[in-house]
Amino acid sequence: MHRHSKVRRDFLTFSAAGAAVLLAPRMAFATVASDRRFVFIIQRGAADGLHLVPPVGDPDYVRQRQALAVEASIVTRLDDTFGLHPSLVEAAKMYRSGEALFVHAVSSRYRDRSHFDGQNVIETGGSGPYQVKDGWLNRLAGLMPAGKPLPMSFAPTVPIALRGAVEVSSYATSKLPEPGDELLARVSMLYRDDAQLHGLWSAAMQVRGMAGEARAGQDPASLGKLAASFLVRPDGPRIAMLETVGWDTHNQQAGRLDRLLRGFDGMLAGLRDGLGEQWQNTTVLVATEFGRTVAVNGTGGTDHGTGSAAMLFGGAVKGGRVLADWPGLAQASLFENRDLRPTASLESLIATAAAETFRLDPERVARALIEGGSSGRTWSGLVRA
Amino acid sequence: MGTMNNTLEAQARIALSRFGLGRAADEALPGDARGWLLAQCSPRPVPAAIAALPTSSQLLTEFSRTREAAAGAANASAKQDLQAAQRRQGYTRYRDSVNARVISALQTDAPFQERLVHFWANHFCVSADNVSSVPLVGSLEHEAIRPHVMGRFEDMLMAVEHHPAMLFYLDQIASVGPDSRFAAAARARNATRERGLNENLAREILELHTLGVRSGYTQEDVTEFARALTGWSLEGEHAARGWYTGGFAFRDNMHQPGARTILGRRYEQQGEAQAHAVLHDLARAPATANFIASKLARHFAGDTPPSALVDRLARAFTESEGDLPTVYRALINSPEPWQEAGVKFKTPWEWMLSAMRGFGMDANPQSVARMQMPQLFEQLAQPVWKPGSPAGWPDTTAAWAAPEAIVRRVEEANRLAGQASEGLEPRRLMSDLLGSVASPVTRSVIEGADSRNNALALLLVSPEFMRR
Numbered sequence: 001m002h003r004h005s006k007v008r009r010d011f012l013t014f015s016a017a018g019a020a021v022l023l024a025p026r027m028a029f030a031t032v033a034s035d036r037r038f039v040f041i042i043q044r045g046a047a048d049g050l051h052l053v054p055p056v057g058d059p060d061y062v063r064q065r066q067a068l069a070v071e072a073s074i075v076t077r078l079d080d081t082f083g084l085h086p087s088l089v090e091a092a093k094m095y096r097s098g099e100a101l102f103v104h105a106v107s108s109r110y111r112d113r114s115h116f117d118g119q120n121v122i123e124t125g126g127s128g129p130y131q132v133k134d135g136w137l138n139r140l141a142g143l144m145p146a147g148k149p150l151p152m153s154f155a156p157t158v159p160i161a162l163r164g165a166v167e168v169s170s171y172a173t174s175k176l177p178e179p180g181d182e183l184l185a186r187v188s189m190l191y192r193d194d195a196q197l198h199g200l201w202s203a204a205m206q207v208r209g210m211a212g213e214a215r216a217g218q219d220p221a222s223l224g225k226l227a228a229s230f231l232v233r234p235d236g237p238r239i240a241m242l243e244t245v246g247w248d249t250h251n252q253q254a255g256r257l258d259r260l261l262r263g264f265d266g267m268l269a270g271l272r273d274g275l276g277e278q279w280q281n282t283t284v285l286v287a288t289e290f291g292r293t294v295a296v297n298g299t300g301g302t303d304h305g306t307g308s309a310a311m312l313f314g315g316a317v318k319g320g321r322v323l324a325d326w327p328g329l330a331q332a333s334l335f336e337n338r339d340l341r342p343t344a345s346l347e348s349l350i351a352t353a354a355a356e357t358f359r360l361d362p363e364r365v366a367r368a369l370i371e372g373g374s375s376g377r378t379w380s381g382l383v384r385a
Numbered sequence: 386m387g388t389m390n391n392t393l394e395a396q397a398r399i400a401l402s403r404f405g406l407g408r409a410a411d412e413a414l415p416g417d418a419r420g421w422l423l424a425q426c427s428p429r430p431v432p433a434a435i436a437a438l439p440t441s442s443q444l445l446t447e448f449s450r451t452r453e454a455a456a457g458a459a460n461a462s463a464k465q466d467l468q469a470a471q472r473r474q475g476y477t478r479y480r481d482s483v484n485a486r487v488i489s490a491l492q493t494d495a496p497f498q499e500r501l502v503h504f505w506a507n508h509f510c511v512s513a514d515n516v517s518s519v520p521l522v523g524s525l526e527h528e529a530i531r532p533h534v535m536g537r538f539e540d541m542l543m544a545v546e547h548h549p550a551m552l553f554y555l556d557q558i559a560s561v562g563p564d565s566r567f568a569a570a571a572r573a574r575n576a577t578r579e580r581g582l583n584e585n586l587a588r589e590i591l592e593l594h595t596l597g598v599r600s601g602y603t604q605e606d607v608t609e610f611a612r613a614l615t616g617w618s619l620e621g622e623h624a625a626r627g628w629y630t631g632g633f634a635f636r637d638n639m640h641q642p643g644a645r646t647i648l649g650r651r652y653e654q655q656g657e658a659q660a661h662a663v664l665h666d667l668a669r670a671p672a673t674a675n676f677i678a679s680k681l682a683r684h685f686a687g688d689t690p691p692s693a694l695v696d697r698l699a700r701a702f703t704e705s706e707g708d709l710p711t712v713y714r715a716l717i718n719s720p721e722p723w724q725e726a727g728v729k730f731k732t733p734w735e736w737m738l739s740a741m742r743g744f745g746m747d748a749n750p751q752s753v754a755r756m757q758m759p760q761l762f763e764q765l766a767q768p769v770w771k772p773g774s775p776a777g778w779p780d781t782t783a784a785w786a787a788p789e790a791i792v793r794r795v796e797e798a799n800r801l802a803g804q805a806s807e808g809l810e811p812r813r814l815m816s817d818l819l820g821s822v823a824s825p826v827t828r829s830v831i832e833g834a835d836s837r838n839n840a841l842a843l844l845l846v847s848p849e850f851m852r853r
Binding site: 117129168171180196 | 782
């Protein structure tokens, strides 16, 4: 299947005009569209920070992790304490060129161990699960100039972090046969009185035709390239979200993470390569709902935990370092005697990375994104000015 | 329909689309909407398409044999071939099961009951995320959900937590009591792999199957419950190597000895009876009644279910000790689910099934197989039995109403219209499927379409047909 971009662009003009009246007026304190791009990648299922960014220099690491410990000899050494999992080949290159930053022993304010509550907290910025209805990424878009370009989800649906008052689009490569333009135009007519469907359809039509010409696959690397083909455009989105799943490794963790991380690494490379020169203007924030138990469980995996690792990638990032107030893995140092003790606030990291990417006031961004403002350790200088 | 007044027609349409799976071509509008639903609240025979499928024990045996053959392969390339054959075999079983589910939904004369099977399968979901769960996912619905959909909640809960698909999916079969004889023997022979607890099933039973999250249980309750569940495993002579050939088996040598305390209650039972007693109490807990009531209310009365309805359903659940038909009758006899059309945005599954029923698509196995159902639902963003998390698919508009998701439905509507039988006349079908619910805009756009194909596609993506 081949998307005909010329036809799409003609159609785009027609439907975009219809959408303009729908945009709710809102306070905008940035008045010029930024060149900067901010991408949020969520790792659903609780990615094990101790496996992705293993603390190979911690004297208790091997004793605690036993057979699951990633061997110091095969990791990419990041500093005296931390290594990077060997499947993250491209991420390691980014680290060496100063385009990757890792934050360890980080977590949101959520302290229980439900995936779905934990994801709700890191997507809404709420003080607890289901305290806030819309997502922080949508509220971030609300701080940008109104109108195009729309923030985008690179999936058929829109995840909670990106839902809210600001109109959002979504796109993913479809394998279904493409309908004719006549039908698409009549669908626009069909939805003209239906506020919800009209908005969704207009948003979909606005981004049709932006995707690269090549038929993209649905694997992680292709998804990274596809997202980049939108983000690289001058009229493309400045805010985007991608989802990754499968991190809930209760069994056979080593092999499963090997494969998952190779895919994830390909997604990062796809973004970097597709963005070309715009990679310099890009921040990619990667986070998960919580970490996993320090000890291995009975089935070669780990159970739900607390502290984990978050990551920043992109040419805009002041990388090549690991930020951690490392609590250590000695049994007495663990949170509730089982998990990596969190010493850094994911909410603060989100607010700072977003504010610095778009050169907005960090205090105001924190108030808009995080319920009750941000808490815990504050950061600065994560992203180039 | 000409003899039916507007209120009766509206109620009939709600019964068919909100409670059922959408009006089928040539299906009469029920004259007594509530009576039509109440009559579906008793057990029915298993649909033929489902009854013809292999059982979970047969699937496990088949799976283990191929796996054993792969393990004994002469060389690496033979092993790879056998593993590929195993993946194909698993996928074929999954596909057959998906097709049988579609066929049953097309053929049923009790669509409300069929919808409830789908509802409970999503509540107690397993996800086809790895090679060992792919062939088995459908059997959980067929063997543990369907037989109890008009029975008691506790029986369904017990059947689900004993089912191989669930025991695999939430890692229970390999969970070992740290002080069990099995663990002691492993330590004594210096086994390379230490065996111990896995708390996945215990946590998700509390959080997703019974009490619901934030209902007051603690990490210690989860761990204690996980200890009580040790030993819940499967039959099979090669169980030690992870190969299973049959249904539930309790393995006493893996069970953590001793009494457990969960949610303030002490369980002195030995062996299998211990976790059984915990499940029995969970099925009757007030939090469980509330959690189930709010999920049912959300499914039939809107994303933010009215609290009066939730309370009424919870009361029916508690007073009947979880007798599900009693709860369904309370639902049908409540006013809240009968509010004007369109309180729910259809999920891709609901939308696709209602479209196929509305178009009178052929339910014979060859026709359904040609439609490539597994791939189709993948493209519609709701692969069958594959929600990717034990929480199941979300049941809210915001999760499904998204720009690209609408485009996918337009693409599929266009494809379906191209396959529709010659006899389908758009104007008449609009009247059959939407009746007086169709807005003037919908009418004029469908009537003014430039082709029969586009008119039929527009009907399927009309605002009235996208919601139920």
